[in-house]
Amino acid sequence: xxxxxxxxxxxxxxxxxxxxxxxxxxxxxxxxxxxxxxxxxxxxxxxxxxxxxxxxxxxxxxxxxxxxxxxxxxxxxxxxxxxxxxxxxxxxxxxxxxxxxxxxxxxxxxxxxxxxxxxxxxxxxxxxxxxxxxxxxxxxxxxxxxxxxxxxxxxxxxxxxxxxxxxxxxxxxxxxxxxxxxxxxxxxxxxxxxxxxxxxxxxxxxxxxxxxxxxxxxxxxxxxxxxxxxxxxxxxxxxxxxxxxxxxxxxxxxx
Ligand SMILES: [Zn+2]
Ligand SMILES: [Zn+2]
Numbered sequence: 001x002x003x004x005x006x007x008x009x010x011x012x013x014x015x016x017x018x019x020x021x022x023x024x025x026x027x028x029x030x031x032x033x034x035x036x037x038x039x040x041x042x043x044x045x046x047x048x049x050x051x052x053x054x055x056x057x058x059x060x061x062x063x064x065x066x067x068x069x070x071x072x073x074x075x076x077x078x079x080x081x082x083x084x085x086x087x088x089x090x091x092x093x094x095x096x097x098x099x100x101x102x103x104x105x106x107x108x109x110x111x112x113x114x115x116x117x118x119x120x121x122x123x124x125x126x127x128x129x130x131x132x133x134x135x136x137x138x139x140x141x142x143x144x145x146x147x148x149x150x151x152x153x154x155x156x157x158x159x160x161x162x163x164x165x166x167x168x169x170x171x172x173x174x175x176x177x178x179x180x181x182x183x184x185x186x187x188x189x190x191x192x193x194x195x196x197x198x199x200x201x202x203x204x205x206x207x208x209x210x211x212x213x214x215x216x217x218x219x220x221x222x223x224x225x226x227x228x229x230x231x232x233x234x235x236x237x238x239x240x241x242x243x244x245x246x247x248x249x250x251x252x253x254x255x
Pocket of ligand 2: 107108109110111112129130131132133134
């Protein structure tokens with residue numbers, strides 16, 4: 001799958017869940033997988049060896065077993081992919097930069113999109129980038145979590161996609177700053193954003209907004225926000241403005 005294909009499939013920012021993937025599309029993710037080729041070669045060798053040792057009945061039996069094993073790999077992957085997508089949806093994983101839904105991957109060197117196959121079973125079926133040959137590893141940061149909407153990248157996709165993402169909105173007064181303890185997302189597409197990925201239990205994203213500017217919030221931001229932080233320096237009129245958007249969200253007053 002080329003980058004241009006992925007660009008054409010760029011998701012709208014407010015899509016709530018990863019799209020379902022057909023078995024045919026899941027099978028296409030194995031394109032360029034040398035491991036699956038190796039399994040196929042091993043199967044053919046096994047059939048030939050069985051034929052030599054035990055004659056035609058043994059060879060036919062080995063061939064049927066090999067074909068079944070090869071056919072099962074994409075099926076196992078399709079099931080794994082459905083679970084991966086469901087987990088990203090349940091975790092509320094979103095891009096720290098544009099707050100779009102996020103579940104994709106890319107190669108750290110050439111930036112080409114990589115299928116989630118690169119994460120399944122430690123990446124045994126896609127250990128290297130088919131485009132530039134780089135060994136793909138979440139831990140070694142050669143495989144990145146990637147947002148197809150704004151092209152934002154994050155290291156350690158295995159850990160990132162495994163944890164729930166908590167999105168909070170901070171309404172404060174200028175000058176706007178990201179609070180200490182959070183890293184600022186450079187050039188965030190959605191404004192001033194703080195980010196913390198160091199907690200092994202969750203990812204924290206904080207959208208810092210000017211509480212005196214009467215901003216408008218998109219539905220996808222409202223739907224993903226779990227905490228509203230209101231500066232004590234805001235007057236009630238401005239606080240009510242935020243409460244009118246985040247009606248079902250926990251609220252806390254901060255300095
Ligand atoms: Zn993004
Ligand atoms: Zn590459």
